[in-house]
Amino acid sequence: MNDVLTMEQIEFQAQADQQPIVQHIDIALRPQEFVALTGPSGSGKSTLLSMAGALLQPTSGALSINQTDVLRLNSQEKTKLRLQDIGFIFQSAHLLPYLKTADQLRYVGKLAGLTKQTMDQRIQRLLHMLGLEHRQHHFPRHLSGGEQQRVAIARAWMNDPSLILADEPTASLDRERGEQVVQTLRDQVKESNKAAIMVTHDTRLFAYCDRVIYLDNGQIDHVEASVVP
Template sequence: MSVKFKMTDVTKSYKDGKETKVVLKNANLEVRAGEFVAIVGPSGSGKSTFLAIAGALLSATSGSVAIGVERIDAYSQAQRTDLRMRKIGFVFQSAQLLPYLTVLEQLQVITEIGKGKDKKAQTAKARHLLTALGLTDHHQYPASLSGGEKQRVSIGRALMNNPDVILADEPTASLDATRGYQVVQVLAEEVHRHQKAAIMVTHDERVLPLVDRIVRIENGSLHEVKRS
């Protein structure tokens, strides 16, 4: 399996008055196509900073990050924005759907932002993704959807640009246990089906059986969790 995401010796530090606060310390992580990795750890351990660097939203102080074959640590802000559109799909804590767009239009808007794409083919792709995610009525508005259905739409939206990497930030935070498990199960199935690399930051231990690997972050350091 090809490597879709690679973080090598990444350190992130901030100046806090006269002191230097180190949030990530020599972090290393490699995720291959078809792998679903969970990042766990206590509040303040560096999970948000890790995800921001992985998603090309924040620059590391040192070290390197690669999405597919692209090294992004030296990219300009414009290059990072372009890379996020081409290579990264995001699933957030809340679905963040636009209330005035239908389920289908939530995915089509990704096509509108992109350039040089066949709109008809992209609409067919959106319909296929939604149906595969168990959403058969593509003309519903967010107000008529359950929390779990909204998150399924957000998973479809994350897959629309055919990203190398999917980053999920606490996707079960606003859901009850049953719906949270179902959403992560759907995400895992899509990651394996489409051979994406996925990284999910979560506090929800109930969904950990659904991931392929667990990495714990504590005091800015990453450590693989061995499973029995």
């Protein structure tokens, strides 16, 4: 089985005369793997996630997504890769306030050039999958925090990406809603044969992950296996 994401000896320096923000990073992610990335503030978690998402170019090392050498791609090719292969989920849902739930997903589908039939079918499948069918005609202001994050998850899945990158997706949610969001994310990773990395400080969420990667001072300190409930 081929890895969805591989990062080998990744290093990143903001400037040539500064200490690396991350260094000696080796990560491989297979389909159906849900991995947590944790560590103290300033340890390089968000920087590493940005490189995995082809938003930030490593200073050195090798990075591939679905056997595509990301470091050889130009700006336009990276944009296409992000649209086709990567789904992003952030701390806040970042929904467009003037679009209803279904239209949030439709907007992403249009950016990716999906046909109307494909978009409509996928929207209905995702809304059903995430229990949002009764909210498809609601604006974000009429949704709860948990519902907004579920819309964000649906939006991230809209283009059927191979890799999901979630940066503190439960930071603005209470415990119950946060665990519901993470469990939904994990279940879809397993059922859809995708892979995901989630940055989190919440140790309670580790139980939903296959592995927990601990970063410290820009390097992998250790990796722990987790038992999924």
